[in-house]
Amino acid sequence: MNAIEVKNLFFKYEKEIILKNINFTLKDKEFIAIIGPNGGGKSTLLKLLLGFLKPLKGEIKIYGKNPKENSHIIGYVPQHTNFNLDIPITVFDVVMQGRLSKGKFFYNKEDKEIVKEILNNLGIYDLKKRKIKDLSGGQRQKVLIARALAIKPKIIMMDEPTSAIDIKGQKEILDLIESLDITRVVVSHDIKILLREVDKIAYVNKKMILHEGPKLNIPKDKHFCEVELIDFLKVNECGI
Numbered sequence: 001m002n003a004i005e006v007k008n009l010f011f012k013y014e015k016e017i018i019l020k021n022i023n024f025t026l027k028d029k030e031f032i033a034i035i036g037p038n039g040g041g042k043s044t045l046l047k048l049l050l051g052f053l054k055p056l057k058g059e060i061k062i063y064g065k066n067p068k069e070n071s072h073i074i075g076y077v078p079q080h081t082n083f084n085l086d087i088p089i090t091v092f093d094v095v096m097q098g099r100l101s102k103g104k105f106f107y108n109k110e111d112k113e114i115v116k117e118i119l120n121n122l123g124i125y126d127l128k129k130r131k132i133k134d135l136s137g138g139q140r141q142k143v144l145i146a147r148a149l150a151i152k153p154k155i156i157m158m159d160e161p162t163s164a165i166d167i168k169g170q171k172e173i174l175d176l177i178e179s180l181d182i183t184r185v186v187v188s189h190d191i192k193i194l195l196r197e198v199d200k201i202a203y204v205n206k207k208m209i210l211h212e213g214p215k216l217n218i219p220k221d222k223h224f225c226e227v228e229l230i231d232f233l234k235v236n237e238c239g240i
């Protein structure tokens with residue numbers, strides 16, 4: 001069974017069509033990067049995959065079901081810059097939200113162990129008592145990834161995970177995403193993601209241009225260079 005199946009997907013907010021005839025599939029544990037210009041429809045596509053928006057036409061299946069029916073296996077990482085820093089909440093509490101999001105108000109010993117293990121795996125165990133507002137952008141992003149992983153998802157969807165983070169933090173976040181042994185959908189402005197072990201690249205600008213692995217070699221891939229991506233990369237040759 002495919003992790004994601006999108007067939008003939010169309011979407012519009014008001015009159016203007018935002019996404020037109022989008023088709024793609026993603027297998028279990030694959031990694032897709034969704035790139036494209038501002039306003040091209042990347043976040044809208046992510047919201048459709050998450051079940052936050054309904055297609056105008058077409059079909060989306062996440063592990064064989066509608067996104068809403070399978071929301072318990074979808075981890076979502078919003079942009080860390082949207083985090084409300086006025087709430088004096090600790091790292092542990094934020095990550096624990098991932099265990100409590102199924103109508104459960106109290107955590108048990110097992111939940112605590114799961115959260116501890118994730119904090120350890122992500123190298124942020126020492127931050128567990130720190131307030132979110134006192135963390136760097138990169139640390140905050142790791143906490144949001146940890147929260148998404150706490151639901152034990154089969155698939156994780158991330159919106160601009162490296163935005164507003166310094167270069168060292170960006171590398172750490174990309175390393176972390178690469179190391180995850182689950183299906184990954186990452187919307188990004190950051191073309192460095194193209195140099196990572198992605199299985200597919202979707203360039204979204206109303207329509208989608210899909211590039212598939214097995215191993216991507218963007219600079220040498222003439223076909224991909226010739227399409228709109230070259231404008232996006234803002235270079236004359238398709239080097240990154």
Ligand SMILES: Nc1ncnc2c1ncn2[C@@H]1O[C@H](COP(=O)(O)OP(=O)(O)OP(=O)(O)O)[C@@H](O)[C@H]1O
Pocket residue numbers: 013014018036037038039040041042043044045189
């Ligand atoms: N809630 C909304 N109502 C109406 N139009 C919207 C809404 N959200 C987004 N749009 C419009 O839909 C288009 C696609 O927006 P979207 O946020 O999906 O693009 P994006 O590729 O994620 O852009 P960016 O890279 O700037 O985040 C844009 O023209 C945007 O103005």
